[in-house]
Every structure is written in C-alpha cells, then in structure tokens.
Amino acid sequence: MRRIRAAAAGAVTVSMLTAVTACGGGSSTGGGSNDSPKTLTYWASNQGASVEVDKKVLQPELDKFEKDTGIKVKVEVVPWSDLLNRILTATTSGQGPDVLNIGNTWSASLQATGALLPWDAKNFDKIGGKDRFVDSALGSTGAEGKDPAAVPLYSMAYALYYNKQMFKDAGISKPPTTWDEFVADGKKLSKGGKWGAAFEGSNPAENIHHSYIFAKQHGADFFTADGKPDFTNDGAVAGVKQFVDLMAKDKVVAPGNAEYAQNQSVSDFAKGKTGMLLWQSASSNLESQGMKADAFGIAPVPVQSGTPGTGTNVNSMVAGINLAVFKDTHNLDGATKFVKFMTSDAEQKVLNKAYSSIPPVKAAQSDPAFNTPATAVLKDTLAKSGVALPQVADESQFETAVGTAIKNLFADAAAGKPVTTASVKAALEKAQTQMPTK
Template sequence: MRTIRAAATGAVVMSLALAATACGGGTSTDGGGSNDSPKTLTYWASNQGASIEVDKKVLQPELDKFEKQTGIKVKLEVVPWSDLLNRILTATTSGQGPDVLNIGNTWSASLQATGALLPWDEANLAKIGGRNRFVDSALGSTGAEGKDPAAVPLYSMAYALYYNKQIFADAGIAQPPATWAELVADGKKIQAKGKQVLGAEGANVSENVHHVFVFAKQHGADFFAADGKPDFTSDGAVAAVKQYVDLMAKDKAIPQGNAEYAQNQSVSDFAKGKTAMLLWQSASSNLKSQGMSEDKYGIAPVPVQSGTPGTGAQVNSMVAGINLAVFKNTDNLDGATEFVKFMTGDEEQKILNKAYSTIPPVASAQSDAGFNSAANAVLKDTLAKSAAALPQVADESQFETVVGTAVKELFADAAAGRPVTTESVKAKLAKAQQQMPTK
C-alpha cells in the first residue's frame, strides 16, 4: 500500500465487522452485479503522486484511451489516502460508491471480510488473463489465505532508504548505513554539519504501522498470534515500537517537528535538501515532481539490526502496493472487468508503473527495460528477498488504525519531551489492543 496511508475513525472501522452488503454504481439487489449501465464506470483512484492533480494528469489520458477502445466512459475521482479507507467502509454500508476502486493491499483481507468486493475466482481471473500473469509476492496481499483474491495487484512497491549524496559527502560519510546503529552514528556527523538526519511522518497513522511492522519482524515478533488474535504487547512488539520512536526520543535522528507531519511532508523536506535521509515507498516520481533530480540522491535497502538484508529477522520492508477491486453489485460488471483487464494489461502496466516509479506486479511487464534502473533494482531485490506481507487478517485495517495512532501519540510524547519508556510503550499498545474487535 502506498504510502500512507489512511486512518479510519473507530465507528466506521467497526462497521467492517457488521457490513455484509456490497455497494457500487447501481441498484443490483442480489449482490451479484449487473450490466444496467454498460457505458459508464466510476473509479476511485488512490493518491499515488505528489498531488491529486499529478494523478489526474497521469490517469486521465489512459481513461480516455480506454473509452476510445471500449466506448465506456470512466468518471475518475482521486481520493486522498487520509480519506480513502473511511470512504470505502462507508460505501460498503451505504450502497453509494464506485464501480472500481484502488485499495491499499494491506486492507485486502479486511475489505474481503465485508463481502462487498467481487471475488476473483479462477473464472473471473481467466477474463483478465489468469492468475499466472501476476508475481507471487503481489498475489500474497490480495486477501486471506485459502480464499479467492478480493482484488488484483496494480502497483507493487517496497520501502527503501533514500539519502542525499551531497549531505553525506559533506559529512564525510562514504556509504549509506546498513544497520540502525550505523544510521544513528551517521546522524551525529550529519547534525554536526547543521542538517537534519531522517524524515518521518509521525501523524501519518499507516506510515507508522508500516515501519513498526518491519521493526517487529526484525525483533522476531509480529502483532498477531498464530490464531489471528492481536498480540500487541509481546516483548518483541514493544521493543519494535520503542526502537522506532526512539529515533526521535533518544537518538534525535528524527526532528521533533516531524511528530506532526502528515502525508508527503517528509518527502518534501528531503526534496528540498532539509533532511539527509528518507524511508519511503518507491519515491522517485514523487521526488522528481518536487524538483529533485535522480543524480542528487542514492537508494539503498532499509537498515536492519545487523548484517545485510535477507529473510526472517532481516525483513526490511512490507510488501507494499495497490490493488484494484470491483464492488460486487456494480451496474456494469462486464465493463468493470474489462477495465481491470485494461489496467493490468502489459501496455498500461508499463505506462502507469513508470509514471509512479513503482514495479509492475505483472511479470511480463516487469521485464521491460524501463524497470531496470538502479532504484528499481533495489526495490525488486527487496520484494524478492526481504519483504514480508502485513497480516492478511480480517482485522488488519483496525490494527493499522489503533497501532498507528498509538505510535502517533508516542511521537507526540517524544516531541513534547515526555519520557518514552518500555512501560509507556506497552501501555499504549495495550490500550490499542483493547480497541480491537472481540470475537
């Protein structure tokens, strides 16, 4: 999921457990979709670029192309990540929503549990070219294990460490840090030259979750037990959250002002040369749109506890990405299916993923020479070797909200000079766990 990413209000999040009806552009009452409006589709796209206007410039020519090919007009709305999950959850209960929509891949199992989305069984997958067109890592974040996918992969991403070459050179740092201890040590050299070290977005709830999930994996922990029940207060989970927040509270690598940062603010600081490093998903197009040329920064794997990235405890990214879903009772089921086929076709996959500096989840498109840059080499290697999917459980979106909010509150404590201790972290996570639905 792109970064970001969204936070749903508690009341709307809880509707996941209750929602059993689908929504869409029309009036089908059997939940099975229809073709009452064969010439129109509504599409909610997630905000992938530096702004909504950037997304419109990327997407509208492709939607016009689809209309020319099929005669089907697509009405586009680009929805900010801060609103997207709320909008989707409201649509599952109100019956008022789009025909086709982007979802963060981490939400797949949660939205699948509502029954609102069209299942991509083998028959439906065959209509868009079949399951084998998609790479395995992307398919791993399309819904609960053992169930038909609730969506199909559209864009694949991974986190990387972006670093300002000039700031590093000025500080006498020859190469990017491979471990967190090295990052903290490099930070002291960078601060001695009057620069900020590492950008973060403490008020960005989903970004918080993505990072602490990776730290938890590096500590050999997870936020859910094997039976799918929340396990937020294990020693490893607590240590993971504390280590991330301590980058501000203890190590002073993250500026205190970043506690209030929301989506894209840390990217903006990095693009302007204010901070030396940035942890972000597939940031190249975002940085370019903000005026930072590729020769100004380097890209390296996200640091680990020790050694080099790999499997197991060396996980250094979530499997990030965007999936494309169809509301089950759309009034244009055939058109929606045709649109998904178009968007996941080789030509569009190359166009769109190049525009967003993402990796095509379609194997045949991924082999295009345009995806062989140094930046993409790091991202593809991470996805292949050292990324893990967030838990594909029905309560995942609630987990993002409550744990991400707990981290936000801990960053606020750090910024205000209040102590961040093992006990205070555990208390915040215990409170978050209490907010999870009970079975």
C-alpha cells in the first residue's frame, strides 16, 4: 500500500472494523453512490507527489472511460492520512463511493467488515479472469481461503534509492547490500548538515512496513500461524530495535525525522539532503520533485546476509494498491465495467508508467517501460524476495498499534532517551494489549 504512498492510517476503532453493516451504497452526500447508471463515484489513493499530480494522471483516463461507456466518473483523491478512516466510516454509514482504492495490506481487515464486493470466479470472469493477475499481487487481496475482497491495481516494492553524486563524493563505490554496510555508508554521508538516510517516524504505516521486514529478516513475525498477535517475540523485538537504532544508535538518520510524515523523506532525498531512501517505487515521485532520473541509482533493500531472497532474506513487503467495489453500490454494472477498464492491459501500462509501479496484470508487464534496470529491481523483488503483510482481520489495528509504538520510540530516540531491548519490548507489549480480544 503504501504510499505507499503507503497507508498511513489514523486510529482504527474495533467497533468500526468488526461492524458488518455492509452498506457501501448511499446518497451522494459526502461522495456516496449514485442511482444514475451513467455516474460513478471513485475514491483514488494519493499515489503521486501530490493530490494535484494524481488528478492530472487520472482525469484523461476517466475521460476515456466516459467516452467508451457513457459513464462519468467523479473522482476524489484521498490523502493516505485520511483514507482508511474514510473507508471505515463509509462501511458503517452507507456514505461511500461506488469504487475505491485500498492499500493492499488492508484487504483482509476490510474484507471482514462485509462491505466489499467479493471477487468470486463469476465476477473475475467479467473482467477477463483471475489468471490475468500475478500470483504475488493476488496474495494481498484478502484472507486465505476466501474470495478476494479487491482486485490488484498497482504493484510496488521497496527499493534502496541512492544519490550517485553524494556516494561519489563520500568515496562509496557501490550501494550497500547488508545493514552493516548501510550504516557504514550512512555515517560517511552524514556530514555537513546532510544525512545518510531519511525515514518518516510519524508515519505508522511506513514504520510497520520497515519493521515487518526487519522482523522477517530476524526469522520472526508479528502474528502466530493461527493469526494471534505475537508482538513481543525475540525476533520482532530485535527487528524493531534495529530499525529504530538507525536513528537512536547508528545516527545515520536525523532526529527531526521522528516528526516526518507522508512524503517528507522523499522530498529530502530529492533535494539532496540525504544520500539514501528506502521507498516504494519512488522514481516518478522523485522526478516530479525535480530530481533527474540519472541522478539516483536503485538497488535492492539490504538484508542481514547481503543476498536478497526467500526466508530471512526477504527485503520488501508486497506493496501495492487494490481496487474494490462497495457491495451495495447502486451501479454494480458500471462499477464492474470501471474495474475492467482500470485493469485492462492498455490502462495498466498507462497508469503504472505514470506511478513507476509494476502492473499486477501479467500481459502489461511485457511493455519495455517495465523492463528497464530500475524496474527490474522492483520486479525481481516482488517475484523472489517480497512477502505479504499478514492477511488477518486485525491487520489494520496492528498497523495502528505497532506503527504508533514505533513512532513513540523514534520520539524517544530524537529526544536522546535510550532505546533498549527492554523499552522496545515494553512498547510492543503495550501495543499488543490494544488489539481486539476474540
């Protein structure tokens, strides 16, 4: 999901997530559904450098759809900071859109509300079949064993972006492949008011994405095999501590990053304030902020061993955006046609080029734009070394509780307070008490 870009959600209440008032359609007040078969409402997630950028990307495509079908799409680009709460409110109030983007990490949580249209074989057939989509993308569309709650729209992976000139000036010949190398390079870059890397300590979802990967690299998960929270196991604690230590102990991240939220780390990197960035499919975002494509390099996110792959060598969550339909839309036929249009081979090429993401539709990946050295890193990561975040009903609460706990640990680091194994475990223990009890 991001970002990614990635989902940065506010507090998610248990009552909202467990409510099964599946009433997505409703009046048009607040952006709700419309009885007209010639109109659709669509909530798009903020994928570009700004809401305005997204409108420029999307409107020509929506105009194409209207010309082809006679159906006008009223789009609202919703910032990530608001999107999850807006969706959850819509599931209980009936004041929702017909079609909406969701961060793929939320799929199982939103599926549990009962508000989204299940994509069974019959519905998939209406858009060309389930086998058109890449398996890794389908793995983040809902709980295992259930019909998907959404359809993959954009696929993304985390990569390491590095400033070529800053690396050259610091005497660094190649991007780091291990975290030890990352820290060593970060210290060389952290001079003269510039820093080795940037993070968004106030962005709970970004915190989750990074710490989840660190935990996986320590052989751990935040949930047991039967879906129960397990936030305080040794590997999870070690992973979170290693992540926060990039600021607290290693000092390759500026203390001010503890207050950074959406896109601020990307902006710092684009402006040459930091030498490295860990981000989802960032090329178009960086270029839209004035950074030339040949000024930065792209490499896999480091792992403990230096060789990305399966098992403990995973280096990205399977990031992405899914397209969902509210089950009670008053224009199901039009909504289905819109999903078919957005996931068509032609539109997949247009939209994923615009956002530097990877098409989750197999046929669209053959386009030369998705076979450059830069996109090869992302495709390879998705195919070989990316894992889906837990597809459990309580995933959204997990993002909020643990993401906020890490936000507070970053605040401690910025204030000069010690971040210890004990303090990390205590923060995660508190987060676990905030999870729903079955």
